[in-house]
Amino acid sequence: MTTPENPQQLTDAVRNPEEKELVGLALEGDSRGFAGLVRMHQRRAYAVARAIVLTHEDAEDAVQEGFLRAYQAMDRFDPGQPFGAWLNRIVANAALDLARRKKVRNVEELSDSMPSPFRDPAEDAELKARLRNALAKLPERSRAVIVLHDVEGFTHAEIGEMLGIPGGTARSDLHHARQKLRGLLENLRG
Amino acid sequence: MDEHTDLRLTDEADERLVPLMRELYAPPADPAYFDGLESRVLSLIASQRLGIVRLQSSLWSVLEKWAAPGMAAAALLFVAAGLYLTREPEAELQTTYEEVADPPETEVLPGAVYVVTAPRDGSSQREATFRYVLSH
Numbered sequence: 001m002t003t004p005e006n007p008q009q010l011t012d013a014v015r016n017p018e019e020k021e022l023v024g025l026a027l028e029g030d031s032r033g034f035a036g037l038v039r040m041h042q043r044r045a046y047a048v049a050r051a052i053v054l055t056h057e058d059a060e061d062a063v064q065e066g067f068l069r070a071y072q073a074m075d076r077f078d079p080g081q082p083f084g085a086w087l088n089r090i091v092a093n094a095a096l097d098l099a100r101r102k103k104v105r106n107v108e109e110l111s112d113s114m115p116s117p118f119r120d121p122a123e124d125a126e127l128k129a130r131l132r133n134a135l136a137k138l139p140e141r142s143r144a145v146i147v148l149h150d151v152e153g154f155t156h157a158e159i160g161e162m163l164g165i166p167g168g169t170a171r172s173d174l175h176h177a178r179q180k181l182r183g184l185l186e187n188l189r190g
Numbered sequence: 191m192d193e194h195t196d197l198r199l200t201d202e203a204d205e206r207l208v209p210l211m212r213e214l215y216a217p218p219a220d221p222a223y224f225d226g227l228e229s230r231v232l233s234l235i236a237s238q239r240l241g242i243v244r245l246q247s248s249l250w251s252v253l254e255k256w257a258a259p260g261m262a263a264a265a266l267l268f269v270a271a272g273l274y275l276t277r278e279p280e281a282e283l284q285t286t287y288e289e290v291a292d293p294p295e296t297e298v299l300p301g302a303v304y305v306v307t308a309p310r311d312g313s314s315q316r317e318a319t320f321r322y323v324l325s326h
Contacts, residue, residue: 031232038231042224046217056218060227067231068238128210135214151211 016040023079034074038067041084045091048162051147052095052140053102062098066091085161092144092162099140134184142177149174 019040025033042063049062070077070090077086135143141163148154148162149170156174157167165173218224 031236034235035228035232038228042227042231043217046224046227047215050215050217060230063227064231064234068234071235071238128214131207131210132214135211147211147215150208151215 019083020079023077023083026074027077027079034071037083037087041087042067044084045087047152048088048091048148049095051152052092052144053099054136058098058102059095062095063091065098066094069094085158088158088162089164093164096140096144096163103140130185134181137184138177138180141173142180145170145174146177146181 019037022033022036022040026037027033045063045066046059049066050056050059053059053062066087070087073090077083135146138146144163145159148159149156154162155167156170159174160167160170163170
């Protein structure tokens with residue numbers, strides 16, 4: 001199944017009648033319904049979680065926790081709403097909880113030991129390492145708005161909904177997060 | 191302009207940084223990874239559901255274990271309450287009878303107030319006391 005690459009495609013995806021059918025099955029307690037929803041949304045859920053936490057492993061944990069919470073709260077889901085947006089909010093919350101619990105970890109140590117199985121041995125590896133270091137030093141919400149907006153293509157409103165903040169706050173957070181990242185990258189010059 | 195200066199972001203997303211961030215945050219490319227993740231999510235949900243069922247069944251087994259002693263205790267309590275309720279009016283009647291039949295032994299009621307009157311010759315209490323002290 002292909003994953004939507006931008007918000008418009010995402011919007012189209014949530015209007016997908018297949019999703020409605022799966023939601024209906026899940027609400028009736030048919031396990032095939034929720035299994036189908038997991039298959040349909042797990043990539044996007046991973047992207048949301050990965051934008052907030054620092055490692056691939058933590059993102060996977062947050063995705064699992066998010067799906068579990070969604071399953072447990074399924075009776076409170078409004079079938080008139082897009083399932084993906086609801087799920088992303090739950091996954092984002094799970095990822096934020098996880099990030100807060102792991103905040104005590106040393107960023108420097110983390111950046112050295114950070115597993116990066118998907119890193120290309122490209123010529124700009126050093127540049128990437130500096131960027132990874134700077135992003136790791138950002139507060140989780142700042143990192144999340146940058147990655148969700150610039151990498152994943154979510155709108156300010158969608159980011160706001162996921163993180164439980166107004167769209168305008170997400171916009172200003174993005175501005176401040178970029179400034180902060182810029183400052184961190186300048187500091188890394190020395 | 192050196193390599194590091196190139197890292198600076200403007201208010202818009204930096205065109206050079208965004209592809210690098212995409213690489214850093216890219217989901218695993220191997221489709222098998224998501225098959226595995228799906229299985230892990232569904233296993234977690236299944237184990238959670240199984241856990242709830244087990245918890246419910248263990249609660250019922252505990253209740254079943256306590257059902258017989260609980261019923262016996264409830265029956266004993268019922269009998270005790272019945273005996274108490276039938277005996278209480280009898281005891282109350284006996285007490286009332288004794289109160290009416292046996293008058294109090296003393297005329298002075300507990301808590302009675304003793305009134306001290308002033309001397310009858312028209313002098314004040316203070317003058318009477320003074321005279322008493324002088325005469326002794």
